[in-house]
Amino acid sequence: MTLLDLTPRATVADRLATLPVLIIGAGPIGLAAAAHLVERGIDFTLLEAGDVPASSIRLWGHTRLFSPWRHLIDPASRRLLEAAGWMPPADDGRAPTGSELVDAYLAPLAELQPLRARIRYGARVVAVAREGMDRTRTSGRAKTPFLVRIETTDGRIEELTGRAVIDASGTYTTPNPLSSTGLDPIGAGAVTDRIVHALPDVLDRDRARFAGRHTTVVGAGHSAANTLIALAELAEHEPGTRVTWLIRNASAVRVSSSDDDELADRARLGSRVDRLVAGGAVGKVDSFEISRVAALDHGVQGGGIRLIGSRHGEPAIHDADVVVNATGFRPDLAVLREVRLALDDIVEAPVRLAPLIDPNVHSCGTVAPHGFDELRHPESGFFVVGMKSYGRAPTFLLATGYEQVRSVVAWLDGDMRAATEVRLTLPATGVCSTDAGGGSCCT
Template identity: 60%
Template sequence: MTLVDLMPPITSRPRLDALPVAIIGAGPIGLAAAAELHARDIPFTVLEAGPHVGAGIRSWGHVRLFSSWALLVDPAARELLDAAGWTAPNPARLPTGDQFVDDYLEPLAALPALAPHLRTGVEVLAVSREGMDRTRTTGRAAAPFVLRTRDVDGEVAELRARAVIDASGTIRTPNRLGSNGLDPLGAAGVADRIVPPLPDVLGRDRARFAGRRTLVVGAGHSAAHTLLALVDLAREEPGTSVTWAIRSSRAARLTSSDDDGLPARATIGQNVDRAVDVGEIGLLDRFEIVRLGASADGAVLVTGSRAGDLVTREFDLVVNATGFRPDLEMLREIRLELDDVVEAPKRLAPMIDPNVHTCGTVEPHGYAELAHPEPAFFLAGMKSYGRAPTFLAATGYEQVRSIAAWLAGDAAGAASVELTLPATGACSTDGSAGGCC
């Protein structure tokens, strides 16, 4: 039995055909899904929790992406933009997150094909089936999805849909600081000194870090961005110091290889290595945080195991750059089939295992690998990768193209998946670029 046999093309369901496809998230993958559905004349509604499209990317808008514009524009979206007279950015340039939103996502969302179907400031609280919790089976595929939402005024409502594409990403659910996946003991008492991933050290957050002792925890590219920004700040602001904590003996996934298919990513690794070598970054390797506390003057006491010995260090701020995980709470009434380790769709998980694959070695995949026991429900984009860090925007674009083809009953188009990715090197270990590294 093939993967296509496991999930035959969708057939007519009179009760559902008049309903839209609900797309959760108005980032690059959610808007690409909208463009793909528009191309196939399938009605859709895009629900975005943030106040504007690309809200998750805006949170790290100061960061420059690893991929050039050539890899960041969805083909169906480009057709719509070109028809409207869009001036495409230089394909060789690397945009920042803000530029990605300004020059691509916002013009795309403003097009007449998408704008009337986009609702911002609407958070999806839960997804279920009409009249059915997850335990009921009979007639399930013919029952509409129900999405419970809350808008900026606090009003709770429900939306019905024929299918759901959850492209909400993972930026709102960072991993915990503890190596056991939990908050370290005492974390609640110093919560005001723990900083979320990718602060704007040289911009809006400069005053918070200037003259402070900062510990950055994490071995991926979001950690690297913050470390290098802090090094620059330390050169300008006396009293600023930078320490880096990683669990292993070296940050193996922070590639600095000259063979990396995304050269900008290799440069980041090389610059971090150089800063460690010259002492601009203090390195705590083989370090696992056990407990956090506060000193008499309010600093954070970080106690951890280093090579088997307990040590305590004192810092003013701790940046959590340990990666992200999917928010599955809103999907408790949906029948998901997830890998036990990375929390990705079970058939996709072996293809994206970060112990085996980089973002450039992930095979093309589509609706069949992304399907769940819940008919017509899909995770797409960064959220589909669970805790795996090997995601590229181009991968998500092919995912939603295949899903849209399946929803349109185009079995051949859905099954034919093709993708050319930059080879070699390791991807961000934390999804720091919001699925656009």
């Protein structure tokens, strides 16, 4: 027997309007999007891969941000929290650590009833599409619900439908490769146990991994600088601990101190690294282009790693016990394969946003205010926001992401006046420039 779908076509649009907005990622930007949706009375479901909010930030929670509290709290989130009796942290100009950001702000926000009831933890998004459509089908596409496929912590696969999707999943879990080509270096599969993700907790949780060993930090950004400083401190207390900083260019512009930088904690970071290099606590190898890696078996906690490439046009090798990959991050676009995207060829940001954030031209503080219009893709109702919206550009600030989601949510609510009145005041941070692969210099 053949079953026919006799549902009137007019009900398709009606159904779309009743579905929730699906938010991917319960970090600061995803939670801010949820707060704005709450204020506008729009239903949503927030999908978080971890079992707690801001799970990625917790991984580098020991690291201090550059921005003080006044740049770190979303206005809509503040209003919801203060209505529930929350007291904001004292804004004394000091930048908090990632853990302080979570404990004092993001965790209480996620616990507010309007948000808590709509957050699904342990729900890793593995694909986004249109219900019953691959990316080649056009007829009726804008009126067709989105379909988001998730994998739960117990291995189950589920699919949810929504009227719109806001992807705020970030980039921390998808680092750039060590190779200067942007590809994994040849031999990478054999040394995964000797390469550490950016911003390890050198002085506490991961101390045993680095104590008494030679660590090479690869990368020219502030993620690298934070790790170098921690390793230098570790070397003062753990005999045999050595630290090398390896960069692909002749100098690391992004970690240079500047008197013009309104983010004082970032300027101090650059000064500290300069002193460590000048004093010999951190060895520096510049102009090193990595092409291959190989395992070294010399009996020290499982062996070491050899970086193979070129320096000043000549073949070069560099040996270490462990390597920290601080080469920056990139967006995970594999889950969006069936979504129609319009991405810039260079930084993989939305095409209208890319010229505003190009790290060869702009610093964190010179990015123009932008909202839903610059974030739009050919897929109506789909937005990438936050760090992931910047693609490979390292110039993102949380305040920028908060303004993004305020504008996007206003657009979803049909409030074009609010959506287009994009206003944003950023600190002057004119020291982020060139070499987009160096790691985030602003967050």
